[in-house]
Amino acid sequence: MRKVETSSKKKSLFKKILSSSNVGDFIFERLTLLFAVSVFLLVILLGYEMYQGSKLSIEKFGWSFLVNSTxxxxxxxxxxxxxxxxxxxxxxxxxxxxxxxxxxxxxYLSEVAPPWLEKPLSFLVELLAGIPSVIYGLWGIFVLVPWIRKVVEPYLSDKLGYLPFFKGAPYGFGLLAAVIILSVMVLPIISSISRDVLKSVPRSQREAALALGASKWQSTMIVLRDARPGILGATMLGLGRAIGETMAVTMVIGNRALISPSLFDPSYTMASVIANEFTEATSEMYLSALIELALVLFVITIIINALARLLVWSMDRKWKTT
Amino acid sequence: MEIKLSVKNLDAYYGKNKVLKNISIDVPKNKVVAIIGPSGCGKSTFIRCLNRMHEVVGGTINGSILLDNEDLTKTDPVLLRKRVGMVFQKPNPFPSMSIFNNVAAGLRLNGVRNKKQITPIVEKCLKQAALWEEVKNNLNDSGANISGGQQQRLCIARTLAVSPEIILMDEPASALDPISTTKIEDLIFELKKDYTIVIVTHNMQQAARVSDYTAFFYVGELIEYSDTKKMFTSPDKQQTEDYIRGKFG
Structure with a gap:
């Protein structure tokens, strides 16, 4: 009896394959589904592995890992x-x-620049986004840091030295250098995505504004208003990049775990701690703590990217209704 | 009869491509002028010259366009567009603004910030556009969340709020269903009491229904311009008659 049942089940599956009109399509669908699911599994697995690896540290320090400053x-x-x-x-x-x-x-690229200038400029901006970060780091060490040490920091401490943000000795290496290098790296990402978002606002919106007697500037403000969610999404992607950036930051930030209001002082980021210290992590607890740091970074990055996606989606949906 | 708008020997170009050739038309005040003709004959380009939107997409013109005897090709286009409003083929409300703010947008662009001043104008314009009854309870909804026909009437209300003297309509009903189309046509009939209207249309019945005068364009040239009734019963030119009878186009 049971044998008959299973054979009929098999038959129905076989029928199903045949009835999907084309075996090739069936295989194609399942195969691509498998690939798609594997990406999802990879993320889950990555998170799980990190959780396992950091268990030792999580059990010992608990939440104090996040709030303790030693x-x-x-x-x-x-x-x-x-x-x-x-x-x-x-x-x-x-x-x-x-x-x-x-x-x-x-x-400028989407609203103002003439076409002959827009193309090469946009290309350059996208090129900036593609430069390997170690090159930014090298530039940081040999150009940016000396300039900060000799020009920027003395100037700031001279003019604004009474503020806590600009106190201390001008090393060059420190939070200020990291901030500047990060902003240079993030700029092409945010601007190229924002340009695409602005360009995706239909021309009819600009014409609607102009036909009401808006100046170029006013119509751009209306376009900007429409593009707000997309620009926010671009910003989130930029933030994700800034938070995850490792090499260039490590090379200029000074690498000391320190909470100081001064931009001149050295600092440390999660990504650079991991990159710098995993070779020295001889004890299990040390390694576990580093992995927990990676987990925190992972979670923060996922949250930021998810928010960015949601914002961009909300924008898309809005256009579909018009 | 008072002439509101007088186009004289107008040529229009996209780059080197001449798309309008020597057009001369007088538009009388408080009348509706329909522009008909097959696709690509320059109808849209023509009305886009009238509020200088043609130059926004890089076009150039030759000739003169007199608005109340003042050559509008020599005035500030931003100021001109406050006097010559435009309704587009595809409804284009601002999706990031509420229905109320869509209508108020033009006023705000002109520096009217006082809400007490804006509210009655918005209500008046929505009533004029025959939309008030349908949206009065959800003025704060997005301008994109209403039907296509309502969106188009919203765009008309938005245009009216700036209190233009002339309204240009570029196939305003071509993207709409028959009921919405009828509403728009009724509206045009009402609006001509206060405004002068130039409407481009693909639909010859529509031209016959709404307009007082009709101009027939063919490959960038004005073939015939006369009283609508005459145009549709006994046109002067053979070409016009062929087009109206549906022999080409």
Whole structure:
């Protein structure tokens, strides 16, 4: 009896394959589904592996890992607060510098520039986004840091030295250098995506504004308003890049786990801690703490990217209804 | 009869390509002038010259266009477009603005910020565009969340809010269903009491229904321009008659 049942089940599956009119299509569908699912599995697996690897540290330090500010491998005390602080502050400041510049670039490219200039300029901007970060790092060490040490920091401490942000000795290496280099790296990403977003606003919107007697500037503001969610999405992607950036930052930030209001002081970011210290991580606890740091970075990046996606989707849906 | 708009020997170009050849038309005040002709005959280009939108896409013109005896090709286009409003083929409300703000947009662009001043104008224009009854309870909804026909009437209300003297309509009903089309046509009939209207249309019945005068364009030339009734019963030119009878186009 049971045998008959299974054979009929087999038959029905076989029928199903045949009834999908084309065996090739059936295989094609399943195969691509498999590939798509594998990406999803990879992310889950990555998260799971990191969780497993960091279990030791999570069990020992619990939430204090996130709020404790001592990072001392010798005494085996791991508190990541200064590192998280360095990551967040450097990325946020970089964004504050890069965002207005990027939007300016995007507006120029999409609304103002004549076509013969727009093409090569856009290409250059996209080229900037593709430069390997170690090259930015080299430029940072040999050009940016000396310039900051000799010109920027003395000037700032002279004029604004009474503020806590500009106190201390001018090393060159430090948070300020990291912020500047990050903003340079983030700028092409935000501006090229923002340009695409602005260009995706239909021409009829600009014409609607102009036909009402708007000046070029006013019609651009209306276009910008329509593009707001997309630009926000671009900003989030830029933020993701700034938070995850490793090489260039490590080369100029000074690499010390320190919470200081001064931009002149050295700092540390999650990505650079991992890159610098995993070779020295001799004890299991040390390694586990580094992996937990990676997990925190992973989660933050996923959240930022998910938010960016959602924002871009909300924009797309809006256009479909018109 | 008072002439509101007088086009004299107008040539229009895209780059070196001459798309309008020596067009001369007088548009009387508070009348509706329909522009008909097959695709690519320059109808849209013609009305886009009238509010100088033609130059926004890089076009150039030759000749003169007199608005109340003042050559509009020599005035500031931003100021001109406040006097000559335009309704486009595809409804294009601002999706990031509410219905109310869509209508108020033109006023705000002109520096009217006082809400007490704006509210009655918005209501008046929505009523004029025969949309008020349908949207009065959801003025704060997005301008993109209403039907296509309502969106087009919203665009008309938005145009009216700037209180233009002339309204240009570029196939305003071609993307709409028959009921919405009827509403727009009724609206045009109402609007001509206060405004002068130039409408481009693909649909000859529409031209016959709404307009007082009709101009027939063919490959960039004005073939015939006369009283609508005459045009559709006994046109002077053989070409016009062929087009109206549906022999080509």
């Amino acid at each position: 990072w001392d491998p010798v005494r085996e005390i791991y508190g990541a607060l200064p590192i998280i602080y360095g990551t967040v502050v450097s990325a946020a400041l970089a964004l504050i510098i890069a965002l207005p510049l990027s939007i300016g670039v995007a507006i």
